[in-house]
Amino acid sequence: MFESFYDLERTPFSRDIPTDQLYQSHMLEETLGRLEYTAQRQMFAVLTGDCGTGKTTTIRKLKETLDTSRFMVMYLADSKLTPRHFYKGLLEQLGCEAKFYRGDAKRQLHKEIELMQGIHHLQPVVIVDEAHLLDKEMLEEVRFLLNFKMDAQFNPGRTKRTLGTA
Numbered sequence: 001m002f003e004s005f006y007d008l009e010r011t012p013f014s015r016d017i018p019t020d021q022l023y024q025s026h027m028l029e030e031t032l033g034r035l036e037y038t039a040q041r042q043m044f045a046v047l048t049g050d051c052g053t054g055k056t057t058t059i060r061k062l063k064e065t066l067d068t069s070r071f072m073v074m075y076l077a078d079s080k081l082t083p084r085h086f087y088k089g090l091l092e093q094l095g096c097e098a099k100f101y102r103g104d105a106k107r108q109l110h111k112e113i114e115l116m117q118g119i120h121h122l123q124p125v126v127i128v129d130e131a132h133l134l135d136k137e138m139l140e141e142v143r144f145l146l147n148f149k150m151d152a153q154f155n156p157g158r159t160k161r162t163l164g165t166a
């Protein structure tokens with residue numbers, strides 16, 4: 001209706017706009033560049049913005065931008081994300097049935113990621129949308145996860161860098 005009045009080819013602000021038809025603002029390019037940088041260096045990033053400013057759309061575009069032969073993108077959006085559901089959700093996206101207990105599922109995920117990196121040479125990229133809804137327990141879990149990675153990759157020759165990141 002209003003589409004024809006304004007001579008629009010398609011309904012604006014729908015969720016399924018093909019990513020190659022998005023408005024390529026400077027901000028979108030800049031954000032994508034930073035997120036790609038984060039994925040390439042296995043860093044942690046937080047994307048913030050007012051409601052409806054295009055955070056999820058940017059993530060959708062990022063997913064399409066990242067080379068699928070190098071990155072395995074896993075996406076979670078759950079207002080009640082608990083550590084158990086976090087591991088279960090990621091394992092399901094890797095095609096595995098998660099073990100029941102959180103600790104077991106966590107070890108299972110680490111193992112799957114090691115296999116993915118070692119055999120398939122794929123880097124995992126985990127995206128949690130609506131992360132402002134995460135409770136303290138889930139945020140602590142993310143912190144432990146990042147620490148685990150640092151400990152696992154600890155290399156005495158690079159102590160300064162590790163400490164600098166911690």
Ligand SMILES: Nc1ncnc2c1ncn2[C@@H]1O[C@H](COP(=O)(O)OP(=O)(O)OP(=O)(O)O)[C@@H](O)[C@H]1O
Pocket residue numbers: 012013014015016017021022023024025028049050051052053054055056057058
């Ligand atoms: N670059 C863009 N070009 C065209 N349309 C866009 C672009 N970015 C976002 N939009 C439109 O704006 C709508 C809102 O964007 P999006 O849902 O990504 O925002 P959000 O920041 O994730 O919102 P919320 O805070 O509610 O989660 C999308 O449905 C899409 O139609």
Ligand SMILES: [Mg+2]
Pocket residue numbers: 055056057129
């Ligand atoms: Mg969103």
